[in-house]
Amino acid sequence: MKNKAARKELIRQYKESPRPMGVYRVRNTLDERSLVGSSLDVQAMLNRHRAQLRMSSHRNARLQGDWDARGAEAFVFEVLDLLPPREEPDYDPADDLAVLEQLWLERLTPYGERGYNKPPADWSPV
Numbered sequence: 001m002k003n004k005a006a007r008k009e010l011i012r013q014y015k016e017s018p019r020p021m022g023v024y025r026v027r028n029t030l031d032e033r034s035l036v037g038s039s040l041d042v043q044a045m046l047n048r049h050r051a052q053l054r055m056s057s058h059r060n061a062r063l064q065g066d067w068d069a070r071g072a073e074a075f076v077f078e079v080l081d082l083l084p085p086r087e088e089p090d091y092d093p094a095d096d097l098a099v100l101e102q103l104w105l106e107r108l109t110p111y112g113e114r115g116y117n118k119p120p121a122d123w124s125p126v
Contacts (some may be wrong), residue, residue: 016072019044021093022082026116028066030074034108035063035116038101040093046077063116080104 019029019041025047026035039045052058053067053075067075080102111119 020079020082021085021097023080023097023101023111025078025080025104025108026063027076027078028074029051030070031074032098033113033115034110035060036080036101036104036110038097038107040097042079042082046079050077060116 020043021038021040022042023036023038024042024046025037026046030036035049037045049058054066054072055069056064058064058067081100083093085099086093105117108115110117
């Protein structure tokens with residue numbers, strides 16, 4: 001009985017704890033191509049990408065192709081930046097996440113031969 005109650009308490013604490021939100025990257029270490037994204041739960045999103053790649057079901061065909069050809073050991077899953085948790089009950093982090101992601105996309109330009117992200121309409125390789 002005591003273990004069951006302790007387990008329930010741990011689950012409750014986990015559900016109530018804030019998730020790390022921010023910007024992440026899946027990086028091919030052989031040619032430095034990257035997929036950059038943002039999430040309200042960065043660790044969960046990285047786990048999702050990892051699972052989809054392992055199951056050959058990732059929606060990004062180029063990333064999946066490189067994963068299949070080069071193997072899991074050629075890739076790293078990284079957290080690039082985190083948004084600090086805020087206490088305001090009506091705070092919606094979506095805009096802040098979008099700005100933070102855009103900053104990293106501009107810094108890394110993971111498009112074309114440099115990455116797996118879909119380029120913006122006004123982007124042209126230099």
